[in-house]
Amino acid sequence: MNNPQLNKHGELQHLLSIEGLPARILREILDRAAGFLGSAEGNEIKKVPQLAGKSVFNIFFENSTRTRTTFEIAAKRLSADVVNLNIGSSSTSKGETLLDTVDNLCAMHADMFVVRHSSSGAAHLIAKHVAPSIHVINAGDGRHAHPTQGLLDMYTIRHYKKEFHNLRVAIVGDILHSRVARSEIHALTTLGVPEVRVIAPKTLLPTAVENLGVQVYHDMEAGLRDVDVVMMLRLQNERMQGALLPSAQEYFKYYGLTQERLALAKPDAIVMHPGPMNRGVEIDSSVADGAQSVILPQVTFGIAVRMAVMSLLAGGKQ
Amino acid sequence: MNNPQLNKHGELQHLLSIEGLPARILREILDRAAGFLGSAEGNEIKKVPQLAGKSVFNIFFENSTRTRTTFEIAAKRLSADVVNLNIGSSSTSKGETLLDTVDNLCAMHADMFVVRHSSSGAAHLIAKHVAPSIHVINAGDGRHAHPTQGLLDMYTIRHYKKEFHNLRVAIVGDILHSRVARSEIHALTTLGVPEVRVIAPKTLLPTAVENLGVQVYHDMEAGLRDVDVVMMLRLQNERMQGALLPSAQEYFKYYGLTQERLALAKPDAIVMHPGPMNRGVEIDSSVADGAQSVILPQVTFGIAVRMAVMSLLAGGKQ
Amino acid sequence: MNNPQLNKHGELQHLLSIEGLPARILREILDRAAGFLGSAEGNEIKKVPQLAGKSVFNIFFENSTRTRTTFEIAAKRLSADVVNLNIGSSSTSKGETLLDTVDNLCAMHADMFVVRHSSSGAAHLIAKHVAPSIHVINAGDGRHAHPTQGLLDMYTIRHYKKEFHNLRVAIVGDILHSRVARSEIHALTTLGVPEVRVIAPKTLLPTAVENLGVQVYHDMEAGLRDVDVVMMLRLQNERMQGALLPSAQEYFKYYGLTQERLALAKPDAIVMHPGPMNRGVEIDSSVADGAQSVILPQVTFGIAVRMAVMSLLAGGKQ
Numbered sequence: 001m002n003n004p005q006l007n008k009h010g011e012l013q014h015l016l017s018i019e020g021l022p023a024r025i026l027r028e029i030l031d032r033a034a035g036f037l038g039s040a041e042g043n044e045i046k047k048v049p050q051l052a053g054k055s056v057f058n059i060f061f062e063n064s065t066r067t068r069t070t071f072e073i074a075a076k077r078l079s080a081d082v083v084n085l086n087i088g089s090s091s092t093s094k095g096e097t098l099l100d101t102v103d104n105l106c107a108m109h110a111d112m113f114v115v116r117h118s119s120s121g122a123a124h125l126i127a128k129h130v131a132p133s134i135h136v137i138n139a140g141d142g143r144h145a146h147p148t149q150g151l152l153d154m155y156t157i158r159h160y161k162k163e164f165h166n167l168r169v170a171i172v173g174d175i176l177h178s179r180v181a182r183s184e185i186h187a188l189t190t191l192g193v194p195e196v197r198v199i200a201p202k203t204l205l206p207t208a209v210e211n212l213g214v215q216v217y218h219d220m221e222a223g224l225r226d227v228d229v230v231m232m233l234r235l236q237n238e239r240m241q242g243a244l245l246p247s248a249q250e251y252f253k254y255y256g257l258t259q260e261r262l263a264l265a266k267p268d269a270i271v272m273h274p275g276p277m278n279r280g281v282e283i284d285s286s287v288a289d290g291a292q293s294v295i296l297p298q299v300t301f302g303i304a305v306r307m308a309v310m311s312l313l314a315g316g317k318q
Numbered sequence: 319m320n321n322p323q324l325n326k327h328g329e330l331q332h333l334l335s336i337e338g339l340p341a342r343i344l345r346e347i348l349d350r351a352a353g354f355l356g357s358a359e360g361n362e363i364k365k366v367p368q369l370a371g372k373s374v375f376n377i378f379f380e381n382s383t384r385t386r387t388t389f390e391i392a393a394k395r396l397s398a399d400v401v402n403l404n405i406g407s408s409s410t411s412k413g414e415t416l417l418d419t420v421d422n423l424c425a426m427h428a429d430m431f432v433v434r435h436s437s438s439g440a441a442h443l444i445a446k447h448v449a450p451s452i453h454v455i456n457a458g459d460g461r462h463a464h465p466t467q468g469l470l471d472m473y474t475i476r477h478y479k480k481e482f483h484n485l486r487v488a489i490v491g492d493i494l495h496s497r498v499a500r501s502e503i504h505a506l507t508t509l510g511v512p513e514v515r516v517i518a519p520k521t522l523l524p525t526a527v528e529n530l531g532v533q534v535y536h537d538m539e540a541g542l543r544d545v546d547v548v549m550m551l552r553l554q555n556e557r558m559q560g561a562l563l564p565s566a567q568e569y570f571k572y573y574g575l576t577q578e579r580l581a582l583a584k585p586d587a588i589v590m591h592p593g594p595m596n597r598g599v600e601i602d603s604s605v606a607d608g609a610q611s612v613i614l615p616q617v618t619f620g621i622a623v624r625m626a627v628m629s630l631l632a633g634g635k636q
Numbered sequence: 637m638n639n640p641q642l643n644k645h646g647e648l649q650h651l652l653s654i655e656g657l658p659a660r661i662l663r664e665i666l667d668r669a670a671g672f673l674g675s676a677e678g679n680e681i682k683k684v685p686q687l688a689g690k691s692v693f694n695i696f697f698e699n700s701t702r703t704r705t706t707f708e709i710a711a712k713r714l715s716a717d718v719v720n721l722n723i724g725s726s727s728t729s730k731g732e733t734l735l736d737t738v739d740n741l742c743a744m745h746a747d748m749f750v751v752r753h754s755s756s757g758a759a760h761l762i763a764k765h766v767a768p769s770i771h772v773i774n775a776g777d778g779r780h781a782h783p784t785q786g787l788l789d790m791y792t793i794r795h796y797k798k799e800f801h802n803l804r805v806a807i808v809g810d811i812l813h814s815r816v817a818r819s820e821i822h823a824l825t826t827l828g829v830p831e832v833r834v835i836a837p838k839t840l841l842p843t844a845v846e847n848l849g850v851q852v853y854h855d856m857e858a859g860l861r862d863v864d865v866v867m868m869l870r871l872q873n874e875r876m877q878g879a880l881l882p883s884a885q886e887y888f889k890y891y892g893l894t895q896e897r898l899a900l901a902k903p904d905a906i907v908m909h910p911g912p913m914n915r916g917v918e919i920d921s922s923v924a925d926g927a928q929s930v931i932l933p934q935v936t937f938g939i940a941v942r943m944a945v946m947s948l949l950a951g952g953k954q
Contacts, residue, residue, distance in 0.1 A: 044745075045745045046689070047688075047689040047717075052365075053364070053365040055391065055394070065721055065722065065723065066740065069719055069721060069741075069744065070744060072719055073691065073717075073719060073744050073745065076691070076717040076719075077717075077745070081365075081391075081394040081395075083387055083390055083391060083394075085383055085387060086383065087383065096593070096594035096595065096596075097597065100593075100594065100595060100597075101594075103614055104384065104593060104594075104614070104617050105387075106614075107614045107615070107616075107617035107618045108387065108388060108391050108617055108618070108620075108621055109362075109363045109391065109395070109618065109621055275732070275736075275740060276732035276736065276737075276740075277732065277736060279733065279736075296739055296740070296742075296743045297743070298743075299740050299743035299744055300743045300744070300745065302744075303744055303745055370683075371682070371683040373709065373712070399683075399709075399712040399713075401705055401708055401709060401712075403701055403705060404701065405701065414911070414912035414913065414914075415915065418911075418912065418913060418915075419912075421932055422702065422911060422912075422932070422935050423705075424932075425932045425933070425934075425935035425936045426705065426706060426709050426935055426936070426938075426939055427680075427681045427709065427713070427936065427939055
């Protein structure tokens with residue numbers, strides 16, 4: 001099967017999932033993002049004219065104000081025109097098919113689609129359908145992928161740890177239902193991280209997760225020992241009401257990240273979280289706000305990474 | 319009665335309905351739209367500075383993501399600032415009158431209003447009320463009019479058929495409830511189309527429709543014979559549940575556009591549809607996606623036509 | 637306690653409430669607003685590049701299309717990039733705390749937050765929390781404050797009356813539940829108005845309202861006599877259903893502003909209303925649309941005043 005994310009010259013055509021992207025492309029995105037952040041620390045991201053005259057459509061089939069906002073800001077920093085569409089309550093309720101809706105939006109002179117959909121594979125379907133002049137970015141599709149989150153996490157790790165080849169990384173929490181976790185594991189592996197651990201109760205792990213090249217821990221203390229990076233996952237509220245977990249309190253007792261547990265990792269380990277956080281459920285406030293937390297820099301880096309992806313897709317030189 | 323759409327110099331002041339617009343104005347809009355589309359085929363519509371510094375307010379008293387998006391894109395291609403307002407859930411629920419809401423928006427330094435309302439005549443009411451410096455575009459009012467749809471259809475016909483004076487055009491479907499159909503008939507007649515046919519069951523035709531200068535057909539095969547243009551109308555879902563129609567299947571059996579039926583028209587006949595389509599109800603997928611379909615170019619032309627209307631209202635030279 | 641609205645140089649850092657702002661700052665805002673309105677009457681407000689490259693986030697925890705629109709237009713007139721967020725249905729429903737949401741938005745490279753929240757003090761809380769590079773404007777918090785409304789009213793009074801020190805001003809209506817009334821009283825007092833009256837039934841007055849430096853009238857005829865300015869308040873629908881008021885008709889009988897009552901004020905008195913109006917409840921249509929009404933100019937001045945506040949916060953020279 002052809003890789004729908006790359007064109008015949010091996011350049012990025014769509015961003016659909018980390019799977020299938022060579023390390024070369026990942027590094028190109030991270031390097032380009034660094035250029036947007038400038039030399040200083042902090043959240044200074046200058047507005048640049050790279051996408052002036054281009055139209056970016058945020059097509060959200062499920063609502064996500066936070067994600068939509070990050071892409072909207074990234075596009076506006078690149079001087080694009082941004083059109084936000086909440087499709088959920090719109091044409092699909094009028095009996096129109098997904099691809100007819102997409103065809104219509106293409107015909108309105110779109111240059112780039114940022115797609116969020118509750119069904120896995122929706123962004124792939126759209127990417128296969130559109131003309132070659134239109135680029136698709138997956139902003140989350142069901143449980144499948146959320147590649148810009150994976151990329152901004154890689155940016156964050158490289159920013160603080162400089163290299164990937166000497167790291168031990170632990171991913172903690174609801175691996176089973178997380179579209180982030182899959183992207184992370186693929187990205188870490190592709191960029192050469194030698195040891196990726198997943199820490200979770202059995203009920204929150206996919207079957208055969210070892211086949212992704214990770215080490216499985218059910219005991220958090222054991223899993224955190226001597227790691228360089230702790231990547232927490234969000235525990236979605238709906239999981240806590242079902243049969244998978246006894247209660248939020250119980251979860252925190254065994255898998256919440258506390259200062260004591262974090263002390264088992266390397267002294268300079270960083271703590272990451274994709275947000276929004278459930279304080280007191282998967283992470284203690286003292287850790288979330290502590291010196292090792294890089295949770296807010298992740299957000300800033302996320303704007304730069306999304307700018308990098310859009311800029312690369314649009315073919316712009318930096 | 320004065321024509322509220324033209325100023326005393328005979329220039330376009332508001333776009334409220336095709337009725338009342340002289341052929342001269344229609345042609346001026348179509349010519350101007352051609353300029354925005356450039357020489358090439360395809361959806362290349364360059365951004366131009368004609369409305370830079372102007373504010374376009376999309377005032378939608380009923381929700382229509384698709385229509386709002388086309389106007390938003392058109393305005394942004396002209397470099398206007400665009401403000402979207404969904405009024406349905408806003409001030410009117412606070413007991414404010416429609417004209418008080420409009421007065422307030424005028425006072426906020428608006429240059430142009432794009433108005434969508436469920437009541438026929440709402441755009442006219444607003445146009446009569448505002449100061450001469452403010453221009454109103456009707457984006458659909460009840461069953462009354464949707465003039466930019468009519469204009470983009472005229473653009474499409476001219477694009478593919480070059481002339482109007484030698485054409486036979488059939489409009490098929492729910493003439494009774496369509497705000498598009500009225501606009502089409504008036505536009506076609508004004509531009510000199512000698513033969514306009516309407517094809518529909520009796521329950522979906524207005525009384526005395528012949529007075530609009532059209533020929534009425536209840537039999538689709540007879541009506542399609544030797545036409546140059548087939549304009550399909552959308553069958554709204556709510557019509558299928560009432561007493562007007564037995565079922566969607568039954569409708570398709572008698573009035574659905576199939577390959578076989580289309581073969582009765584001229585070999586180079588074009589097929590149009592305002593969208594969103596109900597595939598398998600008013601149109602077969604093989605026709606919608608077939609070689610004679612110009613349904614997606616209609617959408618692209620629609621952006622250019624809306625730019626042309628805004629540009630003309632703003633008094634800009636092209 | 638430090639004044640969180642001023643930085644250590646005494647410059648405006650946030651706009652949270654009129655209380656605590658020295659007359660010097662109020663006058664600076666009014667003077668700056670005059671610059672945006674130009675020399676002419678009318679609603680000509682030119683687009684200027686002062687906030688080009690800056691990002692203004694409209695963070696609305698409760699919906700208010702009208703208020704959001706005025707800030708959006710003001711920011712766009714200053715050439716800022718504007719991002720609208722309706723947070724009500726977003727992250728807070730995912731269990732995230734208010735300050736975590738704010739931290740995230742800060743990390744997305746925001747320069748300015750316009751905050752609307754149903755809880756009194758929300759804007760103060762956010763202002764205390766953000767980094768010094770980020771400025772907060774309160775667009776209404778519970779019953780507490782709505783300072784840009786207060787400022788635009790001061791602008792309106794100065795525009796028509798030139799001076800404050802010789803005025804008699806009456807505020808009429810639901811003082812108890814109005815976030816506008818508090819701001820007005822503070823602003824009028826600070827700018828040197830010698831006589832501020834409040835006119836309301838006892839059930840719609842806060843206890844100890846006299847301590848704010850106003851004279852209390854329960855009889856409208858007595859209260860309106862010889863005033864220069866009549867500031868009407870909106871009677872919110874929900875008040876009319878409770879025990880506070882017998883009915884809208886009854887309210888109009890005793891506290892509605894009619895031509896006869898307005899005749900008791902000075903002949904050149906102006907009539908103001910923050911909108912949206914309940915015609916026939918707190919104000920008669922003949923007064924609302926009459927020669928002494930300055931209700932629509934208030935709206936135009938409101939855009940200029942909001943531009944002035946944003947421009948001052950951003951540190952721009954005019």
